[in-house]
Amino acid sequence: MSDPRRIVLPLTDEMVAELRAGDRVLINGRLLTARDAAHKKMVALLQQGGRLPVDLKNQVIYYVGPTPAPPGRVIGACGPTTSGRMDAYTPALLATGLKGMIGKGFRAPEVIEALRRHRAVYFAAVGGAGALLSRCVKAAQVVAYPELGPEAVHELIVTDFPVVVINDIYGGDLYREGRRQYAVHQ
Amino acid sequence: MGFLRTLDCQTVVEVTSRLCREANFVLEPDVLSAIGQAKEREVSPTGRDILAQLEDNASLAARDRIPICQDTGLTVVFVEVGQDLRLTGGSLEEAITAGVRDGYQKGYLRKSVVGHPLVRENTGDNTPPVIHWRLVSGDRLKISVVPKGAGSENMSALKMLKPAEGLEGVKQFVVDTVSVAGPNPCPPLVVGVGIGGTMEKAALLAKEALLRPLGSANPDPVLAEVERELVDRINALGIGPMGLGGRITALAVHVLAFPTHIAMLPVAVNLNCHALRHKTAVL
Ligand code: SF4
Numbered sequence: 001m002s003d004p005r006r007i008v009l010p011l012t013d014e015m016v017a018e019l020r021a022g023d024r025v026l027i028n029g030r031l032l033t034a035r036d037a038a039h040k041k042m043v044a045l046l047q048q049g050g051r052l053p054v055d056l057k058n059q060v061i062y063y064v065g066p067t068p069a070p071p072g073r074v075i076g077a078c079g080p081t082t083s084g085r086m087d088a089y090t091p092a093l094l095a096t097g098l099k100g101m102i103g104k105g106f107r108a109p110e111v112i113e114a115l116r117r118h119r120a121v122y123f124a125a126v127g128g129a130g131a132l133l134s135r136c137v138k139a140a141q142v143v144a145y146p147e148l149g150p151e152a153v154h155e156l157i158v159t160d161f162p163v164v165v166i167n168d169i170y171g172g173d174l175y176r177e178g179r180r181q182y183a184v185h186q
Numbered sequence: 187m188g189f190l191r192t193l194d195c196q197t198v199v200e201v202t203s204r205l206c207r208e209a210n211f212v213l214e215p216d217v218l219s220a221i222g223q224a225k226e227r228e229v230s231p232t233g234r235d236i237l238a239q240l241e242d243n244a245s246l247a248a249r250d251r252i253p254i255c256q257d258t259g260l261t262v263v264f265v266e267v268g269q270d271l272r273l274t275g276g277s278l279e280e281a282i283t284a285g286v287r288d289g290y291q292k293g294y295l296r297k298s299v300v301g302h303p304l305v306r307e308n309t310g311d312n313t314p315p316v317i318h319w320r321l322v323s324g325d326r327l328k329i330s331v332v333p334k335g336a337g338s339e340n341m342s343a344l345k346m347l348k349p350a351e352g353l354e355g356v357k358q359f360v361v362d363t364v365s366v367a368g369p370n371p372c373p374p375l376v377v378g379v380g381i382g383g384t385m386e387k388a389a390l391l392a393k394e395a396l397l398r399p400l401g402s403a404n405p406d407p408v409l410a411e412v413e414r415e416l417v418d419r420i421n422a423l424g425i426g427p428m429g430l431g432g433r434i435t436a437l438a439v440h441v442l443a444f445p446t447h448i449a450m451l452p453v454a455v456n457l458n459c460h461a462l463r464h465k466t467a468v469l
Contacts, residue, residue, distance in 0.1 A: 024232075067256050067296040076294055077253040082337050082370055104337070104428070105370035126239050126428055127337060127372035128461040130256040131247035149308075150296065162239075164232070164430060175369055178431020182230055183424030 004162065010058035011099035011121075019121050019165045021172030026160040027123075031062045031102070032143070035081060037151040039089040046092055053144035054153060057097035060123075063104075065150055066140075067130070075137045075156070077130025080104040083122070087111050094118040102163055106175060116169050123163035124174075136161040190272040191325040193469055195281035198273075198327070201467050202285020205331040206261060207293035209465035210253045213244040216400040217437075217462045224374055224427075224434040233432030237374075240427075240460055251293075255461045258295040259333030261286045261315040262393070268324035279317065282329070287311040298336070318390065330397065330466040338371035338459040344389055347451040356381055356453050357412070361419050363455040364436065369429020372459035376400065377420065377439040380454040382446035392456035395440035397464060409441045416441075427460075 002024070007015060009029030019025070032054060034042070042052055063083055067076030083103030090101065091114040099120045104127040107115075115122060125133060136158045144153040166174045218241070225237040247254040263282055290297060290312040299313065300306040322328075343363045347355045360379055380391025404410040416439040426432020437460065446452065 065256060065296065065298075067253050067258060068294045070252065070294045073252070076296070077247070077256040077258075079256050081257070082340070084370065104372065106368055124369070124428065124430075126236055126243075128255040128459055129239050129243040131250065131252050131254060132239060132243040134252065135246070174431070175429050178230075178232070178426060178429070179368075179424040180431075181424065182426055182431045182433055184422035184433075 006160065009060055011060055012058060013119055016099055016119050016121055016169060019168055020170070021165050021168045021174040021177060023165040025123065025163050025165060027060070027163060028159050028161070029157070031060050031156045031158055031161070032056070033062050033064050033154040033156060035063055035065055035151055036085055037148050038145055038153050039086050039093070041145060043089045043092045046096070052096065056093055058099050060100035060102065061093070061098060062102040062156065066134075068150075069140070073134070075134050075140045078134050078137060079127055079130035080125040083107055090114065094120050107167060112167050112173070115167050116171065119169050121165055121169065122167040124166050125161070125163050133161065190270055192272045192274050193327060194274050195276040195278065197469060198278060198281035198329070199285045199288060201469060202263070202282050202329060202331065203289035203292065205329060205465045205467055206286055206289025206295065206333070209331045209333055209463045210258050210293060210295055211251050212248045213254055213461070214464065217460070218244055220400040220437040221374070221460060224437055228427065228432050228434045230426050230430070230432035232430050233427040233434060236427040236430070237434070253295060254463065255335060256296055257298065257335035257337065258290070259335050259463070260299055261312060262332040262334050263315045263317045264320070264330040264332065264394070264397070265317060266320045266322045266328040268326045269321055270325035271327055282317060283313050283315060286315045287313050327469040328466065329469070330464055332397065332464040335459060335461065338375065338457040341367035341371045342392070342454075342456045344385065344452070344454040346385065347453055349449065349451045351451065353412070355451070357416060357419065359453050360416055360439070360455050361423070364420050364425070364457070365423055367457060368425055371457045372461070373425055373429060374427055374434050374437045374460050376458040376462050377416070377436050378456040378458065379416075379439060379441040380456070381441065381443045381452070383444040383452060384446075384450070385452055387444055388452035388454040389456070391442040391444055392454035395442045396456060396458050396462065398440050400438050400462075404441060406443070409443060413439045413441055
């Protein structure tokens with residue numbers, strides 16, 4: 001297992017080109033959060049020819065629905081949610097310049113294909129490590145759709161937020177490769 | 187007939203509230219030690235690293251009293267009511283519901299319940315819980331709070347097999363369910379399996395099976411053997427911690443069985459992530 005590499009957002013095409021399935025990465029900078037409701041709104045807006053409330057160019061979206069921040073804390077537990085629920089919306093967002101997503105679990109073949117076409121990556125964070133990941137979040141604020149409450153789009157400032165590359169632009173897929181490597185044929 | 191023991195519903199509210207918070211903040215020792223043992227046995231370095239992160243996460247959550255996982259679940263509550271117990275000061279169901287509301291509010295837990303499955307508006311307080319009742323002998327009240335996250339619940343499955351498919355059919359269905367789920371339910375998993383009864387009985391058995399302490403043997407020797415084989419076959423899939431590849435996909439498989447009809451063989455598989463949260467109190 002190689003040492004993790006540290007990257008500072010925004011995510012450029014050159015940075016994306018260097019990331020390979022299986023790479024461990026520590027993310028620094030500004031992440032945007034969005035889950036089902038915000039995705040639905042953003043894609044509906046794009047279909048009507050509207051402009052998104054936040055520019056997604058070179059941005060990374062984190063699929064998360066944190067617990068409420070207790071007094072004196074920036075955020076509550078904040079591990080990734082299942083990415084597959086966002087699959088239907090993802091290609092449209094990638095077309096606007098989104099460069100990365102963080103979640104957990106399988107992506108649909110159309111999303112994997114769209115990652116190659118738009119040169120973007122899919123990362124996974126450790127599901128169920130919400131307390132640990134909350135320590136990487138230094139600031140959080142709502143930047144769009146406040147009416148969605150916990151599902152509003154937030155901006156999170158993170159330091160050394162640990163993720164691993166699942167799908168890269170070369171067709172690499174850690175879920176497939178990792179499983180193949182450790183499967184025991186009986 | 188002697189005097190009935192009485193219990194005030196306000197006590198039930200307070201205890202349920204505390205159980206909701208404790209279950210979400212503190213992983214039980216059996217789950218922690220299963221994760222520790224998995225770390226010893228995992229051959230994948232990435233897998234070991236993830237298991238170590240899960241240990242760190244659990245100790246941070248307990249120390250800082252923040253949730254182990256942000257999906258603090260739909261609150262499943264198993265209640266055993268002693269038939270000789272008399273409850274005063276309100277309805278038991280309302281008391282448990284009020285306890286969930288209080289616990290999720292005071293504990294800064296996420297409110298993840300929608301009031302109608304099709305209209306989908308958040309109820310704002312994580313109620314109602316899903317309560318499973320059981321009337322038992324004695325004069326005690328046992329409450330187990332089991333918050334259940336969507337990631338693993340969504341990958342659970344139930345199938346009505348033909349009796350001719352037999353034990354091999356059952357095993358194959360369990361292994362297939364875990365295989366299809368892959369990384370989604372946050373492995374390493376605890377796999378609850380319910381065999382027999384009717385459709386809903388099998389589902390309930392599968393959920394109840396999750397409550398047996400990890401590391402304990404199944405008292406039924408036939409089922410104990412089935413569990414051993416299933417753990418091996420699941421771990422041979424190579425899914426590993428978080429689905430990144432490895433030999434520990436299941437921490438344990440727990441099976442419960444119940445008599446069934448001559449023409450039926452129901453099997454339910456309830457997947458639980460490594461964040462197997464539950465807390466029990468006996469009043
Ligand atoms: S499956 Fe479990 S560990 Fe994973 S996000 Fe859901 S509740 Fe948390």
